[in-house]
Amino acid sequence: MPESAPPPSETDPRRPEPIPLTVLTGFLGAGKTTLLNRLLRDPALADTVVLVNEFGEIGLDHLLIEAVDEDMVLLGAGCLCCTVRGDLIATLEDLLRKRDNGRIRPFRRVVIETTGLADPAPILHALIYHPYLVLRYRLQAVVTVVDAVNGAATLDAHPEALRQAAVADRLVLTKTDLTPDTGPLRARLSALNPAAALLAPDAPAEDLLGGLFGLAGKGADVRAWLGAEAVSEEGGHAHDWHAHDVNRHDAAIRAVCLTSAAPVPRPAFEMFLDLLRSGHGPKLLRLKGLVALADDPERPVVVHGVQHVVHAPLTLPAWPDPDHTSRLVLILRDLDPAFVEKLWDAFLGRPRPDAPDAAALTDNPLAIPGF
Template identity: 55%
Template structure:
């Protein structure tokens, strides 16, 4: 027996000193987060952060053997499986949500893979979203110095700006900083941890399915309108930011299912490490009135899910993509080759299958 509805899992990340624990303390006091299990990661042999979490020990599970992105991945899977077992056997009455707080040094991707790729966990849990805390005071310096912080921002579904009470929100510096975050991840709303009264409503239930209506809310989940072409060259191209690209692939005709499968398989097998995230809605030629939604993190993809119909009047295939060290032109040309989308100098499809790195102008 498994839960009637998959349990939403949120991953709370952010670099060292970003204020994750303070944010966690705050949101756990919200009555809307009752029946939430919290998995807290400790980096090192001695746990410290969990002492600051004002939550009963029955609701907090601490992983103290190492970083969630490496040494305790197996333990994380076991912990999530044990939560389901406790729910099924009545040892806990209700489990409405799971929040996983990573260490500040963690790459969120392996944590997401643990939820997205494990066959048993996939039946019982669904990824709700990635919440990334960013220090509004020191965030600029952190992004300059640490690539991990860049990636944490790039894969986020929601960006929480902490310590905004310590800065001037009308300053030019803050405006440039928030613009930088938007370049890294146009689709992630930026929310102040201090100014937002309904912060829980803004941070959670940001996945594909709206728990209130039990239907797919593609527009809220995809936010593809935020990925319009940008020609902002004012930022320093020598920063880590220059390695990150965020863009949209669009096509106005149904795509052959096999071609879509080959496109995704080729992209994730050859460029999985560089493909930080991809999600979208696709019209397939076998049933264009029932689109599929896809979601992947690096080389791990959810099985495509069919929707009963289009959520709105827009029947366009839209894929939002965030990459690192991977040219947008490469992904565009690969997509054009398999989708049949007209494009100048589109390479031969068979050549792509034989050698996906053969595209002129492709750089890593």
């Protein structure tokens, strides 16, 4: 579209299909670039834009390369690789302008490879905050690569690595051939993030990068994206968290799954999210869910957020499977899951004797009249 044209609204029939976007992250040396090089050879990634931190790290010698401009190359396999220079939002906007104006051919997917030291929260925040980008892109998955040899030590020493693993939809364990026993690390990752699927680096591209949003009428794999069942099972062992080695720092990060068999009143749901993100936003590493709202229970809404920003809900045309239970998965840091469960129950009219009082909600309880 011309740069002077106003962005289409969410209800505008001219609005293009949102473009799925995957974030590929992992600590330094975990193997992100090796994984990305393999994925670029997969036909499933044809017509994919890959945003990378350092162009020189991507091994393209075997591919036909055609220059597009100073920051882009068009690969013979059909992928478009861009060096990320400056602001991520500006880069994503520029890609849309080039695509809409016909300066580059249409692409079907975007993959962002972060730096190894990146805290993923600000990146996810940027992807769900911008009012125009949320109409044109849909966050599909966060894929975190973990080094089987050094992974445990890295999680101990670097908070960024811990967050990268905690917010992932998929965890990819690399270098397993170099260590005899990956069981303890696998168990630790599963406890840290029970919602995430743990995959091998040779898994099919669609298993690694696919998930929530498809194209051309393809279904939404919401159940796999949520991983709610895994969180529910882990919740039965919540007492085990306090027995963990204090040097691992994992006890500060917890996962909780909130459910409701009955449709959720829209005002109650919106107020629950508002209170949670306004009072405890920095402690909300990630939120994702599928919710039946009482005013339209046959068309569930998909929501996800990071810290104090929650993505504008997307309404699905129908439930992806026979299970119509509303479910929210939250990754929390330094916030008791029991408190969040009590708050959820309170807004659903399921009072509990140990429900939270107003003073626990924010640093300024007087700002919540009537609670």
